[in-house]
Amino acid sequence: MMIARAVKFTPEVLLSAPRRSAGLPNAEGTIVLHTISTYSFQNHSKTTTLRALNVKSGESIELAKDQDISDLNWLDDDRFVALRREKNGHTSVIEGSVKSGTASQVAGEINAAAGNLRVTKLNVEGEYAVVLSAAADRNGNLWTPELAERKTRSTGRLYNGLFVRHWDRFEGPEHNALWYGKLTKGSNGELSLSSLTNALKGTGLESPVQPFGGTDNFDIRNDAIIFVAKDPKLNPALNTKCNVYILRIKSWTHPTDSASLRQIAIPGFEGASSSPVFAPHGPKAAFLSMKRPGYEADKNRIFVIPDVNATEINATETHGSSSGEGSWDRSPSSVSFTADAQKLLLTAENEGTGCLYITDGDITKSGDHLPIALTSNGAVSDARPLTDGRIFISGSSLIDNSWYAIVDPKAEIASSKPGCAPVGMWSHSNSGEGKKFGLSSSQISSIRTPSSNPKINKEVHSLVLKPSFYEEGKKYPVAYLIHGGPQGSWADNWSTRWNPAVYAEQGYIVVTPNPTGSTGYGQAFTDAINSNWGGDPYEDIVRVFEWVGKNMKDADNENAVALGASYGGYMINWLNGHDLGRRFKTMVNHDGIFSFAGGLLATEELYFPFHDLKGTPWDASTKSAVAKKTNEVFSSSSTSNWRKWDPSEYLSHWSTPTLIIHSEKDYRLNLSEGLAAFNVLQARGIESQFLTFPDENHWVLKPENSLVWHKVVLNWINKFTGLPAYTDEDPNGDSFWGGVVEGKEENSAMPIQGKPET
Template identity: 55%
Template sequence: MTIRATMFTPQVLLSAPRRSAGVPNATGTHVLYTTSTYSFETHKKTTELRCLDVSTNESTLITDEDGISEPVWLSDDPALFAVLRSGKASTTDVLVVNLIEGWDSAYVAGHIAAPASSLKIKALDEGKYAVALAAKASPDGSLFNPEKATKTQSTGRLYKQLFVRHWDEYASKERNAIWYGTLSQGQEGRYGMSGLRNSLKGTGLESPIPPFGGADHFDVGSSGIIFVAKDPQLNPALNSKCNLYLIRLSSFDGDETPKPYEYHLPGFHGASASPVFSPDGQKAAFLSMKTGGYESDKNQIFVIPEVRKNHVVHMMSNKDGSGTWDRSPQAIDITVLKDNSIFVTGSTLVEYSFYSIISHSSTGTATTKWTHSSSKDGSSLGLKPSQVSSIWFPASDPSVNKEVHAWVTKPSNFSASKKYPLAMLIHGGPQGSWADSWSTRWNPAVFAEQGYIVVAPNPTGSTGYGQAFTDAIRRDWGGAPYQDIVNCFEHVSKHMPEVEVSRAVMLGASYGGYMANWIQGHDLGRKFAALVCHDGIFSTTGLLATEELYFPFYDLGGTPWSALPDAQRSDRKYDTPIRAAALAQETFGQSSMEAWARNDPSRFLDQWQTPQLVIHSSKDYRLPISEGLAAFNVLQARGVESQFLTFPDENHWVLKPENSLLWHKVVLNWINRFVGLPAFAAEDDEEGGGVEFFGGERKAEKEVVDMVGMGKPET
């Protein structure tokens, strides 16, 4: 379990065990968790189920059997827990295990004839538990097993409404559903699971919500099942509205499932999320957004004081419904132990996983009683907390926020007597942020250990600095955020003498990729030696090929075919399919058509001249691969040094370990070459990693540019 690294490299990053969220027992004496580790020697992933003794910090292996996931405690005395095991033919078993007796005591309590996940268990009576989990359902409401699905002779699909595809899959007739039943103790002392019922059969509802919904989209309590689902009356590609529903169950063994009750929140047209029951199952809480079509609106907290009644309380409310707390909680997932202390799972920029138990007093004072760090605060990875610091610099719009924050990560062997090249990382979203948390895809320490000082700004549009700051990016993707990044670069130039800004590179993904293309066409682009654009936006009109159309419709202030701001539109019948984009819209004095054009990176192609690596994968349906190909085609046709990296089996992210290692090799080789650092990997090493190279290191043919009447490219 312990790894030691003298230098933090991509191999170390991707080989480090990935530890799940901790699952403590009620008294907080033991913590169950899983780890997955990928070996680049065997090219295989291994998974372990482990238990951590809080009193000794000793971790014990329970099993390394494949397919084990999602442990849930049943009781402390005896120490019993349940766990899922994926089996052959896409089936799932629910196992019950005695912790003291070990894995040899494991037995199958229930069998599910389909892939299943998001196991939740709630104690009912002595020796009886409610069980709920997620699995796909066929159109008739039965369990769907992909290996038993009827095969068709044709591969064609005819669609008559959106979605056609979502994230990295084409839409199918199967839907996620919440299945429930009971786990009861028999005469021999063993537990057995009842048959499972589809709680959503015939409702037209889907939960968990694709593509990322899981256990955070529903909860089970003694009084029933609470969950969120997309509003069935609205097209999910054009609307973000998610409703909260409750299925009141007097018994989890009943023959019929009551119809879900929908909670109505006047004035709230956005997404509801994170429903949870109180420990006694008699109360519930959840989050909801006010603005339809805006997935980054502020989450506000709601409480249901009595689930037997339909009354909902809006916490910290005010007259206009904006709420008095100017922050946006992401989830209500607090794990409270028997003594009312809180169990926390977290990470930092140098630590990939820690567990803590925190006590709190009536005065609000919090004290950390216990903590366990996977890598000893990064030391086993060759990292240390002192590498990470922050800077603040003037904001482009002081009426919203006067200053903007950025994280700074320095090499572990940093010396104040030396100068280092700059790597500026721009986050995606655009309503996202760089936080003090671990990442296996964009990890600042990987770049710092190559010899860079890494600066990761949180410009206008970033979350965590007040909702007004987040909202200010709307219709202004290339405005205030770009100027914030310019201000950040200038601040580093003036106040960080250890940074040699004449050797600077910029990298970004998604919105960060958009910003790479935007910077390429503006003055700041001439100050970077090289750029990296991962899954970026080449043209705003390309967003019309995305799946969740409500996102650009809201973020850019309306549809690109509207000559007036949506707030001024009178043809409401025509506007009905995009009503979410029209809700609560301000009058900007410009058409949404103008906003789409004003923020389009492709307007400035005549300025593109900085060397750029473009990365875009085939299964990216959020921003289709044509966006990356268009950027690369322009760079090549203009004679700008450029490369194009693609993965046919990856989506908006690069997740497969071997692909991710190659991604790091190509990216680091690219940026290192332009700032005078040694290559990270030899080219033949990249070939050995499975990449195929096409073409040499030559400029694009200028004669080709002339032939198509574009004129000679700038050099």
């Protein structure tokens, strides 16, 4: 199933390599279901297969091909159900069997686009409760393809409040909803799906939360659904507050009454809640929640509900502290229970890795017993407890696009201290641990450089990736990659959008700094970027640059480039106006902020700039009104923050050749931000290019568009560093853009307009 060893790891190899989903093991951990999708640049099409991997033998069998199958759920150790998207816009619930080698029996069809399927056994043999997500109209009815395609003669839209658009779509009459029903095994042995009921009808709630919520926003047991939803009393554009709810289900085939809905109160926590989950048995549940409203990078705290059946449902913070800051200085992104329901499994960033942790101590009581790390390398994306206490995990690394492993927490805890390597019982790599890409872990290293704010963190950590053909004694140009967020990080994980190995295999030493504001190094380090966007983070990057120049003799720091997206794109604009920017041969800005007033006030989630810049750019009386809406007290210095850290205040210093990339469906940051930066560069006579995609959002996701993105970026930076051009295709020719297609254009990026490049 895997590609042959690549002669050179290129964007084509990156984008056409089989992409494997997180693995879904059966309860015994003997069979793992997963999908693999592959894009062919020769056929300009994607194929998807559903496969079953035998853990003992390593044999993989194909269960379905060329079908859009997702949301796999085991019914027992052989049979499973999943969703299949149909060409008419409907969704089928299908049943399959590993033993029979099939996945095609249709249990029912939903007359809409649906996803995020969860299934659990009921007390009656052959009956299963089902919950999935699908859009509903204003009346709570299913949003069908027919409703979606219905158009009026005028294209106008009228809005009365904030959130006109979000991520890459304008808000319409439809909204997310959870739907429940029942699967029943008939006398013929086949499953049939009942009609579905909108669990949220009449509540004013929406779940999963837009735009990225999925099965991590809800869970199911045989008599209830636990879920998170934005607080309906607060404007979602001004607040992050999400509440946790439990809905009792008396019958999985009939509507439930409003009295069955309970909100879980956690006083003092006014931020976002996420990852609600029931214990596999017993009365417990767990979830994550943030304290501060309007701050999406606040630390996630871990809460456990000891008894969801109690008259008064209470939640306890498992790692609370008298200071109110919590005893564990990491921010988990997911929580689940072990098979015995006595401990919790947590995934959290930790200094450039994505670790799996297990709790130690009584999870129903607050204490200073810190979680124990079960992994130390790579990035865990999913963890599934097995019935015997072992844990099946899915993950990736900088050189491996997908690995599976089974670990024994008892053996790990007995043999090591927190943070040591896992005691692995079994593992399976999609890429031969990078060998099939021509990559190896020997290319990866780390550096630690002095921090600009030693009171918070003494050092700044950067991951470094060298070419696979690296030779001692030779010098290589340096590519500095600046992450987005700004509360984000570079980690030992795989990406098809920003993959450091792509640049390393062009001949660069790649340095990925995690400056002030980065996640995984303690909450204080993350928080320190607030109202400090161009301050400490910039100084940290300066110090990384200078350290590399003094200490890495193989790094040609006089021949360096810088690239960044989102906040990283902001930093490229900031660099262009400050001294460090003039030390780069060239820079690349993908979807970055040009002007705070123009860019941040036009974004959809206004709570983000209002929090990070400590207020609004207007007068105190208006500030007070907004503060009241968000429960946040804004600083009186907020207006100066909007000017102080604005890249457009420093345009007179811009002089470095820069490639600007900005797509038309990026509603997080308007297209005008990219156009303004490009126009300034052109008007000042600075060598520059502008790349745009009419059909992409904040990310470039379509394979053909992504390949063009890489062609343009690599050709641009290689030209300034003296490396060979990535491709010699003419940007004014059709082949550069993937060729001409008949009928509807899937990729609408156009060749360079104006004076051809020489």
